[in-house]
Every structure is written in C-alpha cells, then in structure tokens.
Amino acid sequence: MEQSSLILGIDTGGTNTDAVLLNINSGQVEQKAKALTTPEDFSIGISQSLSRLDKNCFDRIKMVCISTTLATNAIVEKKGGRVGLIMVGYDPEIMQRTGLEMQLPVEEMYYIGGGHDIKGNEIEPLKEDQARSAISGMAGKIDVFAVSGYFSVMNPDHENRVSKMVSELTTMPVVCGHELSSQLDALKRVATVVLNARLIPIINYLIDSVLGVLSEIGINAPLMVVKGDGTLISQQMAQKHPIETVLSGPAASAIGAHYLAGLETAIVIDMGGTTTDITVLKDGMPWINPNGASIGGWQTSIRAADFHTLGLGGDSQIRIESGDIISIGPKRAVPLFQAGERWPSIVEELRTALNEATYETEAQPVDYHVLIKSSDTITVSENEKRIVHELVKRPMTRKRLKEALGSSFLETERLEQLGIITHAGLTPMDVLWHQSNGTGSGNQAAQLGTRIYADRLKISSAGLASLIKLRVIETVAKNILEKLILDKTGHSLYPMPPAWDYFIHHLLFRDEGAELQGKLEMSLPLIAIGAPVGFFMPSVSEILSTQCIIPEHAEVGNAVGASVASVCQTVEVHVQPIIYGTETIAYLVHSQRGKEESSSFEEAVTLAERVAVEIARDLVILSEAEPVSEKLTHQKIDLGLLSEMTVRATVTGNPIYLKS
Amino acid sequence: MESKTGLVQSVIEGDAEKTQRIVQELLNTGEDAKNLLDTLVSAMDHVGDEWRVGNMFIPEVLVAARAMQEGIKLLRPLLSATDSKVRGTIIIGTVQGDLHDIGKSLVGMMIEGAGFQVIDLGVDISPERFVQAVKKYQPDIVAMSTLLTTTISYMRDTIRSLEEAGLRNTVKVLVGGAPVTPEYALAIGSDGYAPDGATAVMKVRDLLGI
Numbered sequence: 001m002e003q004s005s006l007i008l009g010i011d012t013g014g015t016n017t018d019a020v021l022l023n024i025n026s027g028q029v030e031q032k033a034k035a036l037t038t039p040e041d042f043s044i045g046i047s048q049s050l051s052r053l054d055k056n057c058f059d060r061i062k063m064v065c066i067s068t069t070l071a072t073n074a075i076v077e078k079k080g081g082r083v084g085l086i087m088v089g090y091d092p093e094i095m096q097r098t099g100l101e102m103q104l105p106v107e108e109m110y111y112i113g114g115g116h117d118i119k120g121n122e123i124e125p126l127k128e129d130q131a132r133s134a135i136s137g138m139a140g141k142i143d144v145f146a147v148s149g150y151f152s153v154m155n156p157d158h159e160n161r162v163s164k165m166v167s168e169l170t171t172m173p174v175v176c177g178h179e180l181s182s183q184l185d186a187l188k189r190v191a192t193v194v195l196n197a198r199l200i201p202i203i204n205y206l207i208d209s210v211l212g213v214l215s216e217i218g219i220n221a222p223l224m225v226v227k228g229d230g231t232l233i234s235q236q237m238a239q240k241h242p243i244e245t246v247l248s249g250p251a252a253s254a255i256g257a258h259y260l261a262g263l264e265t266a267i268v269i270d271m272g273g274t275t276t277d278i279t280v281l282k283d284g285m286p287w288i289n290p291n292g293a294s295i296g297g298w299q300t301s302i303r304a305a306d307f308h309t310l311g312l313g314g315d316s317q318i319r320i321e322s323g324d325i326i327s328i329g330p331k332r333a334v335p336l337f338q339a340g341e342r343w344p345s346i347v348e349e350l351r352t353a354l355n356e357a358t359y360e361t362e363a364q365p366v367d368y369h370v371l372i373k374s375s376d377t378i379t380v381s382e383n384e385k386r387i388v389h390e391l392v393k394r395p396m397t398r399k400r401l402k403e404a405l406g407s408s409f410l411e412t413e414r415l416e417q418l419g420i421i422t423h424a425g426l427t428p429m430d431v432l433w434h435q436s437n438g439t440g441s442g443n444q445a446a447q448l449g450t451r452i453y454a455d456r457l458k459i460s461s462a463g464l465a466s467l468i469k470l471r472v473i474e475t476v477a478k479n480i481l482e483k484l485i486l487d488k489t490g491h492s493l494y495p496m497p498p499a500w501d502y503f504i505h506h507l508l509f510r511d512e513g514a515e516l517q518g519k520l521e522m523s524l525p526l527i528a529i530g531a532p533v534g535f536f537m538p539s540v541s542e543i544l545s546t547q548c549i550i551p552e553h554a555e556v557g558n559a560v561g562a563s564v565a566s567v568c569q570t571v572e573v574h575v576q577p578i579i580y581g582t583e584t585i586a587y588l589v590h591s592q593r594g595k596e597e598s599s600s601f602e603e604a605v606t607l608a609e610r611v612a613v614e615i616a617r618d619l620v621i622l623s624e625a626e627p628v629s630e631k632l633t634h635q636k637i638d639l640g641l642l643s644e645m646t647v648r649a650t651v652t653g654n655p656i657y658l659k660s
Numbered sequence: 661m662e663s664k665t666g667l668v669q670s671v672i673e674g675d676a677e678k679t680q681r682i683v684q685e686l687l688n689t690g691e692d693a694k695n696l697l698d699t700l701v702s703a704m705d706h707v708g709d710e711w712r713v714g715n716m717f718i719p720e721v722l723v724a725a726r727a728m729q730e731g732i733k734l735l736r737p738l739l740s741a742t743d744s745k746v747r748g749t750i751i752i753g754t755v756q757g758d759l760h761d762i763g764k765s766l767v768g769m770m771i772e773g774a775g776f777q778v779i780d781l782g783v784d785i786s787p788e789r790f791v792q793a794v795k796k797y798q799p800d801i802v803a804m805s806t807l808l809t810t811t812i813s814y815m816r817d818t819i820r821s822l823e824e825a826g827l828r829n830t831v832k833v834l835v836g837g838a839p840v841t842p843e844y845a846l847a848i849g850s851d852g853y854a855p856d857g858a859t860a861v862m863k864v865r866d867l868l869g870i
Contacts, residue, residue: 117787
C-alpha cells in the first residue's frame with residue numbers, strides 16, 4: 001500500500017526553528033525536530049532543523065508551510081528595501097503634524113494632486129503630470145513604489161492609475177493601499193503600504209533561500225506562507241503582500257493549539273526561549289483586533305492575531321539586582337545545561353567558583369560571554385578582535401575577560417548586537433532542570449549554577465527553584481489578566497499602584513493566615529504550547545481556577561499550526577447611501593474593484609455580496625487553493641432609508657497541492 | 661441693593677441690560693467674579709430645565725442665553741487666569757444640507773456659558789469643512805446638529821471623514837437634534853448624544869473629564 005502524503009510545517013521563532021511532518025490522512029504528527037534560529041539568515045536554522053528529519057520520507061511531502069518572524073523582526077529592526085512613496089490627495093500638514101512625514105521609512109516621498117471624498121467622488125482630478133515627474137524622479141533610487149490615495153477604499157481609481165503609470169514607465173514593483181486594506185484612515189494605510197513595500201526585497205530573499213534549502217535537501221514541494229490571521233497564502237502572494245505575514249508566529253501557535261487540544265475557545269500560552277505570547281482563541285481562530293495590528297510602534301490596518309507578549313521565556317537570564325532582588329529576563333542567555341555541553345570548561349570553572357566562593361566578587365554570580373558565530377565577515381576594532389580571540393578559546397566571565405585583555409575596557413556591545421557573542425548564564429530551565437538529577441556535563445553546569453545562586457542568596461537550591469517557579473507563574477498569570485482586561489476595556493492594568501498589587505496578589509495566591517482570602521476564576525481554559533510550559537502552566541491554571549491542557553507535541557505546537565492552517569480570504573465591501581438633490585437616494589457599493597451604484601438598498605446589498613464573494617474567491621485561487629466554502633456576514637447601521645452595510649465574505653479553500 | 665437671586669431672575673427674564681447692571685453692581689460690592697459666573701450658568705441651567713418640561717419656549721430660552729452672555733462679557737476680564745483659562749475647545753455646526761441655526765446656536769451659547777471656548781462654524785457644514793476646522797482649531801470636541809431626517813447621515817459621513825483624515829482619535833464627537841436618538845448616536849460611532857443644551861453641557865464635561 002502506498003504511504004500517505006505529508007505536509008511539512010516549519011516555524012522560525014525567536015529562539016528555535018521547529019519542523020514537523022504531518023500525515024495528511026491520519027492527521028498525526030509523524031516527526032518533529034528543533035534547531036536554534038539563526039536570525040542573520042533564517043535558512044541556516046531551517047536547514048539544520050530539516051536535517052534532523054528522516055530523509056526517506058521527503059518524497060511524500062506535498063506542501064511546505066512556513067510561519068516566520070522575519071517580517072515582524074525586519075519592521076522592529078527597521079530593515080528593508082528602498083521605498084518611493086506617492087501620496088494622492090494627502091494633506092501634508094497632517095502628515096507633518098503627526099510626525100508621520102518624518103518617520104515613514106522611505107527614500108523619497110511626493111504629494112500629488114487628486115483624491116476622493118467619503119462617497120468616492122473626486123475632490124480633485126488626478127494630476128497625472130505630477131505623478132509622472134514623481135515616478136521618473138524616483139526611478140533608479142529605489143527598489144519599490146508605494147502608492148496611497150485619500151479615500152482610495154471608497155474609490156481606488158487614482159491609486160490604480162498611478163500604479164499603471166509606474167508599470168508603464170518603469171519595471172519596478174508597485175503596491176497600492178487599497179490592495180492591503182478596506183479600512184478608513186489614510187494615515188494607517190500609508191504606513192501599511194510603505195512597510196509592505198519595504199518588506200518585499202526581504203521576503204524575496206527569504207523565499208529564495210528557503211527554496212534553495214528545500215531543493216538541496218531533496219524536498220520538491222511548493223511553499224506556502226502563514227499570514228498574521230493564521231491562514232495560508234501562496235509564496236507568490238506573500239512576495240506581493242509580505243506585511244500580511246507579520247505576527248504569523250502567534251497566529252500559528254493559536255491554530256496549532258486549537259488543532260492539538262481540540263478546543264474552540266481558550267487562552268493560548270506559547271512560551272518560547274525568549275518570550276511568552278498570550279493569544280485568545282475564539283471559534284477555532286485567533287482573535288483579530290478590528291483596529292489593525294500594531295507592529296514595532298506602527299499602527300497598521302493589517303488583520304492579524306492580537307496577542308500580548310512578555311519578555312519571559314525558558315531561556316531568560318536570571319540576574320541578581322541590588323538588594324538581592326531576582327530579575328528574570330527580558331534578555332536571553334544560553335542556558336547552562338546547554339552551555340555545559342558545548343563548552344565543558346564552564347563546568348570546572350563553576351565547581352571552583354562554588355568551592356572557593358569567588359562568585360562573590362562578580363557583579364553577576366554566573367554570567368559568561370560566549371562566542372557563537374565567526375566574526376570573519378565584518379570589520380572589527382582592535383579591542384573587539386582581542387575579545388573574539390580570547391572567547392574562541394573558552395567562555396569567560398566579564399571579570400576574567402578583563403584580566404585576559406589586561407584592560408577594564410570591553411567593547412562587547414556591538415559584537416552582541418551582531419550576534420557574534422552572547423551571554424550564557426542561569427535560566428529558569430536550569431533551575432528546574434537540576435531537579436532531574438542528570439549526570440551529563442550540561443546537568444552538572446545547571447546544578448552548579450543553581451547552587452551558586454542559592455548560596456549567594458543564602459537559601460537552598462530547592463528554595464531557589466520554587467522562588468523562580470513562583471515568579472514565572474505570577475508574571476504569566478498577571479499578564480493573562482492584563483490581556484483579558486486590555487481586550488475588554490482598552491486600558492492597561494499596569495503599572496499598578498501598590499495597594500492594587502497587594503490586592504491582586506492575594507486573589508492569586510492564598511497566603512495562610514492573611515486577612516484577605518480571595519479567588520479569581522477564569523472561565524476560559526488554558527492551552528499551553530512551547531518547550532518549557534510543563535514546568536509552569538499547570539500552576540498558572542491552578543491559581544486562575546481553570547483547566548490547563550498541554551497537548552502532545554506542545555513543544556512544536558507552532559509548526560503544527562503552520563502545517564494544519566487552511567487557505568482563507570476575507571473581503572469587506574461597503575454599502576452606503578448617497579443623496580442627490582433633496583429627495584433622491586441611491587446606494588453606493590465600494591470594493592477593491594471600484595465604486596458601483598444601485599437604486600435600492602436590497603439590490604446594493606445583493607451586489608455587494610456577489611462582489612465580495614467574487615474577490616475573495618479570486619484571492620483564494622491566487623493562493624493556490626480551490627474554494628470549498630463561503631460565508632457571508634453583515635454589519636448594518638440601521639437608519640431606515642439611510643442605512644449602511646458592511647458585507648464581509650469569507651471564502652475557505654483547499655490547497656491544490658493536496659488533491660490526490 | 662441687588663442680590664444673586666435678582667441676577668438669576670434677570671437671566672430667566674432674558675433682560676440683558678438688567679443682567680449687566682446687576683453684575684456690575686455686585687462686582688462693585690466686592691463679589692467674586694467666579695461666583696457670579698457660576699450664578700449665571702446656574703440660571704441658564706434652570707432655563708434649560710424649564711424648557712424641557714415645557715414651561716419655556718425656544719425664543720425665551722434664546723433671549724435668556726443672550727442675557728447670560730452679556731453678563732459673562734463683564735466678568736471675563738476679571739476672571740483669574742485659572743478660572744478663565746479655557747477648559748476645552750468645542751467646534752459646533754449644523755451638518756450639510758441643513759440650514760437650522762437656532763438650536764445649534766443655543767447649545768453653543770450654553771456650552772460657552774459653562775466656561776468652554778466655542779467656535780460656531782454655522783450651518784450647512786460639509787464633512788470636508790468639519791475636517792478642515794478640526795485641523796485648524798484642534799478642538800477637544802466636535803458637536804454636530806441636525807433637524808432633518810434626510811441630512812442625518814451626514815453626521816456619519818463627517819465621523820468617517822475624520823477617520824480617513826486620521827483625526828478621529830484626536831477629538832470626541834457629540835451629536836444632537838430632533839431626529840437623533842441615543843441608538844443612532846451609538847451606531848454612527850459618536851462619543852455622546854445630547855437632546856438639549858443643558859445635557860450637552862453635561863456631556864461636554866463628561867467627555868473632557870471635568
């Protein structure tokens with residue numbers, strides 16, 4: 001009997017790159033693998049992760065789905081291609097006053113005459129001569145054109161005409177605002193279209209290198225990319241609209257949690273090495289913020305999973321601050337149990353440090369600089385060169401490194417930023433790992449590190465372990481409350497005045513003998529995915545009086561989400577009245593295709609439904625899928641004859657690659 | 661010797677001249693300007709109440725508002741920096757296609773009487789003109805009025821035009837007028853509804869957290 005087909009799901013997160021092979025027939029995860037993410041070039045980590053899968057089944061792979069933090073990282077780190085922006089009918093004064101003109105990451109920008117009003121009527125004819133000189137003025141200095149028109153969601157005509165001119169005059173790619181959003185707010189749209197344009201060269205590079213890795217390793221299957229709402233698009237669509245892939249990590253984890261746990265509605269906690277993401281799962285999909293996603297300080301009009309992130313993960317570095325206060329994160333460190341395996345010299349040093357109590361003289365008891373990447377490709381200063389030279393031999397604490405260099409001046413900052421060196425130190429995983437009583441050098445490093453911290457704080461190792469665990473549990477629980485309250489009210493719980501902090505603490509933890517005894521009850525269950533969740537989440541759910549599900553394959557839940565995601569496109573079309581003279585009312589239908597008019601409301605809504613479904617079906621087909629189901633929802637503002645309606649069509653499809 | 665009761669009475673009667681005279685007399689006796697302002701405003705509140713229960717009619721309310729404004733004119737230079745400092749700026753106008761002026765002006769005067777700066781844009785104000793005014797004056801609140809059922813949808817158009825301009829989050833929107841209902845106000849995405857001037861003043865205070 002022929003073996004059934006597989007889907008390869010890949011997730012490149014902040015710390016780890018995970019891969020899973022999902023059996024299409026049984027729906028079971030057949031294989032899984034993990035490797036460290038390589039932020040400087042994701043394809044290296046992907047290649048390493050894939051090399052840990054069984055090559056013999058690669059010819060059964062029908063489709064590869066990837067979720068990646070690439071787009072999000074690029075926006076946060078302000079990386080991307082050179083963008084030339086043309087704004088049609090925009091008000092320069094508002095652009096300046098809001099600071100947007102200064103902040104938008106573009107090479108050059110032009111304001112040209114044109115634009116529409118709320119009914120999609122021209123306020124001013126498009127100044128084609130201005131458009132032409134803007135285009136030829138920027139060609140050659142940029143990689144991508146971005147076009148954004150005032151009220152283009154009510155009438156895309158001016159954007160389309162400028163876009164056509166770009167194609168006639170140059171060979172460069174061009175993106176328009178109305179292709180990415182049907183929401184009002186010209187400022188959000190211009191930010192969205194610029195960020196999207198900027199990402200195009202970056203996503204092209206990723207896709208090319210991933211395709212290279214796949215073909216090298218012997219996987220010949222088409223590539224799909226996870227969107228920020230947890231659905232799939234084709235590689236070609238991702239290359240055109242890369243901004244839609246932002247926040248695909250948390251979205252994929254929600255989809256994976258839904259699949260693995262079989263729950264429709266829950267709070268999903270995805271704890272990775274560096275961060276923990278909290279997402280609300282509603283009816284099997286991540287909850288989407290109707291105001292659009294906010295990424296790296298930019299308010300965009302992109303539909304994406306709304307999640308709350310905190311800088312706390314299994315590999316967060318534990319530090320001792322003044323007054324013997326423990327802090328965990330937000331910086332990540334190579335955990336001692338890994339560092340001990342990789343650099344066995346650390347074990348001996350830790351043993352000596354513990355026996356002779358030399359850790360007392362260090363600012364941090366256990367904090368090593370380690371070399372993780374060659375510095376060959378960059379130019380380094382003399383000081384940096386000597387640091388690299390020393391660290392090649394073995395990891396060193398800051399104090400040791402100063403002694404070795406014979407200088408108290410260490411230029412480590414840039415080397416850290418470039419990912420050449422990083423820290424190794426005590427992490428929550430080490431503290432809890434040591435309880436497992438393993439004997440390898442990794443376990444020894446974790447145990448020694450824990451004892452050093454415990455000695456410094458004058459408590460037992462077990463005492464330190466429960467302290468760290470309690471701290472993580474409390475932080476996660478408080479952030480779950482924050483997410484739920486923020487979604488409902490739009491206001492943050494924090495910073496919290498001390499009195500309220502005391503109050504919340506007593507609701508979460510029952511202190512024996514305290515005057516105040518309370519209990520919080522959360523009606524939503526928790527689904528926990530990610531590697532370290534087993535240590536913490538059962539206790540988190542306990543103090544929130546709810547159920548916690550840690551499904552099988554939780555440690556690769558995100559990649560599972562990528563492999564089970566569906567193709568789905570949602571399109572909105574607006575219907576609004578227009579009054580001619582004093583008596584005549586007609587109805588306008590506004591879509592990506594343009595503006596159409598109808599004499600009755602019912603007719604207009606029927607037209608809107610048809611147009612919305614058609615556009616959504618076309619997008620599903622462009623995503624390399626066959627439409628299988630469609631759903632219409634309506635949002636009406638009932639004003640009798642002057643009613644308005646937003647029609648939303650959602651079309652779901654099956655990837656064509658999975659057809660037998 | 662005139663009293664504050666007399667002042668209240670003169671506003672209710674709509675006697676601008678008398679109102680000014682009493683204000684001046686009370687000032688001469690050393691009465692605090694801020695207290696007198698409060699008295700004038702409370703007199704107008706009373707007028708609003710009387711109108712709501714049907715004891716007074718719009719023309720009477722209008723002359724009362726004028727009387728109050730005349731009184732405030734004398735007080736304004738005397739109010740201390742903190743008292744007279746504008747508590748907030750409101751732009752007000754009747755929407756496109758609607759030429760009704762009285763109700764809107766009355767509400768404007770009452771809000772002004774409560775110590776806010778009011779910029780009256782007039783009548784037949786298109787969504788674009790509201791947007792331009794918000795850009796120019798950078799107000800805290802945009803107040804819109806309409807009396808016609810046909811023009812009511814321009815309120816929605818104005819709010820949506822503010823959204824497109826990226827200015828919706830910089831202002832609160834207050835709507836009112838005969839055909840407007842609280843449900844409609846909510847549905848079109850405004851921040852508040854006021855059926856009359858006195859409520860409008862209350863809503864303005866609420867929206868600005870005063």
